[in-house]
Amino acid sequence: MNKKPFLNTKAYAAFNAANPLGPYQLERRTLGSHDVAIVIDYCGICHTDIHQVRNEWGGSLYPMVPGHEIVGHVQEVGADVTGFHPGDRVGIGVMVDACRSCSSCAEGLEQYCENGFSPTYNGTEQDKKRLTYGGYAEHIIVKEHFVLHLPTHLPLPSLAPLLCAGITTYSPLRHWKVGAGQKVGIVGLGGLGHMGIQFAHALGAHTYAITTSPHKKADALKLGAEDIIVSKDPSAMAQHANSFDFILSTISAPYDLSAYLNLLKRDGTIVIVGAPNKPTELGIFDLIPGRKTIAGSLVGGIQETQEMLDFCGAHNITAEIELISIQEVNEAFERMLKSDVHYRFVIDMASLRNT
Amino acid sequence: MNKKPFLNTKAYAAFNAANPLGPYQLERRTLGSHDVAIVIDYCGICHTDIHQVRNEWGGSLYPMVPGHEIVGHVQEVGADVTGFHPGDRVGIGVMVDACRSCSSCAEGLEQYCENGFSPTYNGTEQDKKRLTYGGYAEHIIVKEHFVLHLPTHLPLPSLAPLLCAGITTYSPLRHWKVGAGQKVGIVGLGGLGHMGIQFAHALGAHTYAITTSPHKKADALKLGAEDIIVSKDPSAMAQHANSFDFILSTISAPYDLSAYLNLLKRDGTIVIVGAPNKPTELGIFDLIPGRKTIAGSLVGGIQETQEMLDFCGAHNITAEIELISIQEVNEAFERMLKSDVHYRFVIDMASLRNT
Structure with missing residues (x-):
């Protein structure tokens, strides 16, 4: 198990200082029995990230780690996890939890959870207290149900935008x-x-x-x-x-x-x-x-997201991306506001580890 | 066959003079082989009548005879008419013709006719030239396809509003x-x-x-x-x-x-x-x-209108109405604008004949 905090706070502080949210120390979540610990390799930049970082929709929760187009590989799994193994290629989209008991959740439509799903960032866990932190980071821990299998034959960075876009x-x-x-x-x-x-x-x-x-x-x-x-x-x-x-x-x-x-x-x-x-x-x-x-229409449920990823695998569909380093994030935001991107920026998280 | 003009022009002139469209002489349509000649017994007043009489939506065509919630009985049928006989209780709604060949018409959705249906009034026949005249009148001639059978056990005036409302x-x-x-x-x-x-x-x-x-x-x-x-x-x-x-x-x-x-x-x-x-x-x-x-959603097709009328017959559904004479039409318009009607005015066309 990784002994470091799940966010590289030094690098993230630099990013936040530029954003200007200020440096902070994030609390690390413990791996639960149904959890999957994931090393984040790449994260897409969604327009939502800009709106929420800048609080343009109101109600933004700080400290914030943006990013909900996450791809990486499994580092460790909880005792009761059956569907994932260390080394598996996995993705995380806009949700990391939901009530799992309402009629929407029962139909596999967690995105319409009547008790409110837990967004990957800028929201809270189902306890409605602990903040969730997203994918502009080194690691993330997510319940197995919300972790997705990725096609193995397609380039990993080009899969990140599938998780939201x-x-x-x-x-x-x-x-x-x-x-x-x-x-x-x-x-x-x-x-x-x-x-x-x-x-x-x-x-x-x-x-x-x-x-x-x-x-x-x-x-x-x-x-x-x-x-x-x-x-x-x-x-x-x-x-x-x-x-x-x-x-x-x-x-x-x-x-x-x-x-x-x-x-x-x-x-x-x-x-x-x-x-x-x-x-x-x-x-x-x-x-x-x-x-x-x-x-x-709002994103899609977990089952349908897996179906979409399998469909992409079968049809060799990926996003067209521009791969950037974490140091280029603020410039990328500015270019996106001018629609100057073909067609999605994806952050190479190796750049965060090298900071 | 009735030798009089199909509109009682004297009475209608009086109505129009009050409205103030002016008196006119309407051209009478000849009974075709697929036509049904109908004596109008009652006609409901729809809000559309007010808008169109007053040209509030623009493009009103004068001279205008309003009314598209028509009930009455068959007077005479053309040589090729098979579904109606003199004396039958019948209704006419908002359409009296359509192209009958587009994909909407083929699906029984004449109200969405891609070449434009012929409205019962304030429009033209399919020749796009001859004006159509509606139900504030003694008689109307309509193609068999657009004539509807009415339940026989329900009060006739209370059925008129079914044809539009x-x-x-x-x-x-x-x-x-x-x-x-x-x-x-x-x-x-x-x-x-x-x-x-x-x-x-x-x-x-x-x-x-x-x-x-x-x-x-x-x-x-x-x-x-x-x-x-x-x-x-x-x-x-x-x-x-x-x-x-x-x-x-x-x-x-x-x-x-x-x-x-x-x-x-x-x-x-x-x-x-x-x-x-x-x-x-x-x-x-x-x-x-x-x-x-x-x-x-726009009214309904002819087949569905017949289904609705049969449904009303099976469930004893009728409109709640206030029966008025043609002489009370202008007052009724004013009361409708104040929502002072429970819940539909219906004109007794006997009052037109007695003028």
């Missing part, structure tokens, strides 16, 4: 039964959108990238899109009016919902996984004449 | 599979809402009326509601938070969508059939954490 897009595509014969649009070609295009295509749908950026066409086609639709081009939007079965919106900037509803055919659905901070205007007359639907 | 609420309850074991809310206790409560209850759901008016409790219980929830009472709304499977919103005044979304449980759906003129604010964060859904 991947499952967030995969889950609604599966829940709303996207598949062959359907025309599907993915709005936004960023960390989430570039996963959504790959999944929709692999599920057999005719997939279109809907983006403000015409220069992303080559990338979109490479990821599996039939074509792109430039959302700022009214004639392109008009050409595709009333033609989509399903649209997945991954953008978090405010946008014109009406324009996307107009792309849906009768009984079509738009699912929103990227949430603008401000309310959006909804014209009810955009819904009624075609019995159209708007829905939201 | 009835099907508009029945269709979404059926499409979203409302039934036993579900908790269902009907927002608004007016012409539509009082039908929705009866249908949801008859379908086996635990049904609640959600209203701004505490004094409507006795009526709501009589219609089949378990209880009412006063939407202006924050503690009542909080008590029912996250508990509804399905909510049907029938109100057309602007309202706080967030408050109703908060009543839905995970995977719950709110369907909106009453459309405010102004856009509503939608907070995406009200949808994401419970995978909640907002949808719209």
Whole structure:
């Protein structure tokens, strides 16, 4: 068992000093009988990390260790752990615990736990007291139920974004039964959108990238899109009016919902996984004449996350990433705010150990 | 065959003079081989009539004969009509024709006809030229496919509102599979809402009326509601938070969508059939954490309207009405704008003949 604190506090203090949360000493959790102790090799950077580090949504809990796109390998397992062994490649997503007894948990939908799941960071354990600390760190201890097996033949750093960006897009595509014969649009070609295009295509749908950026066409086609639709081009939007079965919106900037509803055919659905901070205007007359639907979706349950990872293994799907050191995190945040990333930053945690 | 014009122009001119559309002479349609000529006995007054007579939605077509909640009896049938005979009790709803060849029509969803259905009034025939004239009249000629059989044992005037208010609420309850074991809310206790409560209850759901008016409790219980929830009472709304499977919103005044979304449980759906003129604010964060859904719905197809009428026959469901003469129409409009009607005005067309 590792004798060091589970966070390298010296390196993390430097990161926090720049962030500016200040240095602190984190309490180390003891390995329980159902726990898995994991060495973190890589951690993706999600937009959520920026919002929460900067307290842009309010209610941030400090000290904070961000990061919920965690991949690594098992270091040690508790006495009752049966599904994992030292050396296994594993991943941790946005949840590390839930009540396991409510109706949502019973259905494998821990992300909708009626008593509140424990987020991987910026939240508390199920005791509602001890803070949870995320993946910009050397180690993490997580209950077996929330640890995921990773495909063994794909490059490890490129799997990290699957744990949030991947499952967030995969889950609604599966829940709303996207598949062959359907025309599907993915709005936004960023960390989430570039996963959504790959999944929709692999599920057999005719997939279109809907983006403000015409220069992303080559990338979109490479990821599996039939074509792109430039959302700022009214004639392109008009050409595709009333033609989509399903649209997945991954953008978090405010946008014109009406324009996307107009792309849906009768009984079509738009699912929103990227949430603008401000309310959006909804014209009810955009819904009624075609019995159209708007829905939201939040990541995915543990069972479905494992299904998604297996699906990625079977279809050789990974994220497109830029690998950085922990020392480059603050610069990465700034570049993400300018959408200057193809398509996800992933931190190499070896850089933390070398600090 | 009736030798008179199908509208009693003298009486109708008087009505129009008050409205103030001016007197006019309407062209009479010839009975075609697939047509049914109907004597109109009663016609319900829908809020849409007020909006369209007054051109509040824009694009109103004059001369206009309002009315799309029509009940009466067959006077004469065309040579190829097989399903109707003189004397049959029949109804006409909001549509009198559609293309009959698009995919929506092929599925029996003429209300979503991709080439545009012909509304019963304030629209055109499928030639996109000849105006259609509605039910505030003595007679109407309609293609057999759009004529509906009425239950024979229920009072005829109380069936008129089923043709719009009835099907508009029945269709979404059926499409979203409302039934036993579900908790269902009907927002608004007016012409539509009082039908929705009866249908949801008859379908086996635990049904609640959600209203701004505490004094409507006795009526709501009589219609089949378990209880009412006063939407202006924050503690009542909080008590029912996250508990509804399905909510049907029938109100057309602007309202706080967030408050109703908060009543839905995970995977719950709110369907909106009453459309405010102004856009509503939608907070995406009200949808994401419970995978909640907002949808719209427009009346129902012809086959489903017949199913609804048969359902009413089997369950003895009718509208609660106030029967008026054609001479009282303008006063009725004013009272409806004050929600002063229990719960639908129906015009006795004998009053038109006696003018």
